[in-house]
Amino acid sequence: MAAPIEVSGSDAEAQPEAVLSGVDRKKIQGRSLGQIAWMRLKRDKVALTGGVTVILLILMAIFAPVIVKLFGHPPNEFHQELIDPTLGGPLEPRGGMSKEFLLGLEPGNGRDLFSRIVYGARVSLLVGFLATLIAMVIGTTLGVVAGYFGGWVDWVIARTMDVFLAFPLVMFAIAVVGVLPDSWLGLEGNGLRMAIVIFVIGFFSWPYMGRIVRGQTISLREREFVDAARSMGARSPSILFREILPNLVAPVLVYATLLILTNILFEAALSFLGVGINPPTPAWGSMLTQAIRSYQIAPYFVIIPGVAIFVTVMAFNLFGDGLRDALDPRTGR
């Protein structure tokens, strides 16, 4: 006969979590939103896979030099002795994949594709995160102001968001990259190019965040706790910072995750069109351009950067979806 779970004193009602938590004495306590969300997230296998993948990708980007030193060759080093001089393809079969070159060789110059993919993650993730940060800051600020104050302020900001959303980002990026000088604000060369790309993407993706935040703010400002705060004499800034913003953390976090993947795709598109980071720095989008130019010579090459982009974007997507479900199970499903 199994021993009954001991429940201490005043906690009269049996909580399901308490039953499941085993034999140990545990004080039943209320769980915060964060803890409940975390438990729901832990149960969502798909989201966890996404999250783990994201972490692995970040680690891969951070430790790229170490990984490449152990498993590959420097990403810009040519190995043309392994390439057919007339047709341009790797001399060995399967695209030159071997223990030395885990993903094979780039056609023409024989660069190590494994290293280039690993280093390419740096560009994608760095641009993705920083651009999203910019978008988050601008979008949250303007979204909250629009949603909370309403009236003509809201009208102006909402229309601005519409204009930005309608703007052809890629064409603007091409134009900007074309006219900007070689050095600006102390940056030059690839540093400047990276900064321009991050800025352009961030600056044009803020409305995506802005709209969400504005919507959330509008529904929040009508809630009872805001009325309560106001009736106690709290002024607008205090309400904004203590009542509204904390409740925005959850949706902002979720949509930031989803925005990162959009911005990673933007960066890939810009690199693909040749207005991203300069050669020889590896970037997945420009690898895709090169791959298409040599798909007859090295058919596997097309798949590799595409899969890298796909996996990264899916990982953020699944994690972001899971996060949203965990924080507010009424949406989705």
Place this chain on the structure above:
Amino acid sequence: MRVRPKLMALSSGLVALSLGLAACGGGGDDGDGGDGAGYNAAIENIVNPSDKKGGTLRMAISSDIDSTDPGNMYYAWSTNFVRLYSRMLLTYPAKPGDEGRKPAPDLAEDLGTPSDDYKTWTYKLKRGQKYEDGTEIKAADIKYAVARTFDRSVLRSGPSYFADMLDAGDYEGPYKDKNLDNFKGVTTPDDYTVVFHLKRPFPEFNELVNFSGQTAPVPQDKDKGERYGLHPVSSGPYKWEGDYTPGKGGTLVPNDQWDPSDPHRKQLPAKIEMIAGLNAEELDNQLLKGDIHVDLAGSGVQDNARKTILTDDKLKEQADNPVGGFHWYLPINSEVVPNVECRKAMIWAADRDAIWRAYGGDVGGDLATSIMPPDVDGREKGTDYYTKAEKGYKGDVNKAKEALQACGKPEGFEVTMLYRSDRPKEQAVAVALQQSMGRVGIKLNLKGYPANTYVTDQFGSPEFNKKNNVAIGTFGWLSDWPTGYGYLWALTSSDAILPAGNINISMMKDKQIDDWWDQAYETEDPAERAKLYNQIDDRFRSEAYVLPGVYAKSLMFRPDSLKNVFFHKAFGMYNYSTLGVE
């Protein structure tokens, strides 16, 4: 960005997968049944001869033409293409082999007759030749055509030989002085006689008149300066239907005023479509299928098509791999890199093998020594300076570092390199040089520009190069005419330096070389002149003004539907003036 993220992710994945699957699907087998005439058949023979009229000839280019104005173009393919709507005093015969390289009369009755001192040249015009509107072509029209090439602020892209050679005082062109009588460089004693007056004797003058479109007649009252190119008035078998649209192209239709006794051209297709701005990969795809008949650039197919053609017997029969006559080389700008030892360092560090591979290895060309390619009359192979024209040669890092020490920059230096963004082979060359020079600390920042503005506004503009710190760039040159003068003058003479469309990109103001050019004018014997040209070529390289590349062989493709196609030695590509599609 309104597309939902999941959809974006899924579609990007699908794109990647489908591209992979398509690639595995394999090459084209869209042969129309007929066998090609055989690999390399068009090098010495006319393939698919036909006199049938009709059909639409489709010609495409991946960037755009430098100019449709016959007085303002310099690319070899442009001067080839212009023959469809322009006749000149002299032109190349439409014949394969060496016969195609000799000047022949076109609107003139015969080659020009020189005076004893080779300073005056007289041409007699054929009578009854007409423009597309029925007006007769007179000597004054030829004089006007030459006069307008004097104003480089209006016509910036064409050759500058006339302005350099004709004895016209300080004549500035008809846009600044409308009275044509003030242009003394060319005189017209009557309506059918054109006389050129030169500053210096020049026995090769017929070659000069022959090679470009600059003696194509232009009616003064129809000239619109820079805008004349939108609808040049035709003297050839075709005329523009409406205007030419830059970036998009235009349509040519038969010109019923053209004299069919013209031996150098045919009027077979009912319509000719010229398509600009077509992506290079897409162009090759359509070319292999026969949807497009001609790649106007004439520099060969890209990497994918090269593989497809060389590994498919049926396609290979429709291909030719001639020695094109071009030299793909890289001039070094001595204004941005004034110290000769620094320039030597760049040449020492350069990976010649990678350049050779970028153009297609054995099929792409042979490693170069002299700047003049082998087919220039009297050219000598010459010595390798600071590099080796050997297969597998990847540059010499140690010698490069020594040179850097000698020039006072042991850590290297940073400069810009230009290339044509619509030419994947040139991009590959740029990346290879960035990598190989980077080994010794010479950091190249790569910048790409489209071919149609590259020579006029970027690499061919000394001001642009100075402003952007451009030290080196991809380039190519085909002899203007097959002597050393025709090859080297524009590249090495200080008199040839121009503010736009400059070919002396190295900015050479070398006294010894200029002296040798002056000597060449006074030298009557062609063999003696050839000796001078070889000396100039040698010094061009010994003073490190240039990185030699490859003598080009292009892998070119001719669909079976294309008629009368043959390789023209003077243009370095298929001849465009006699094609048919029926």
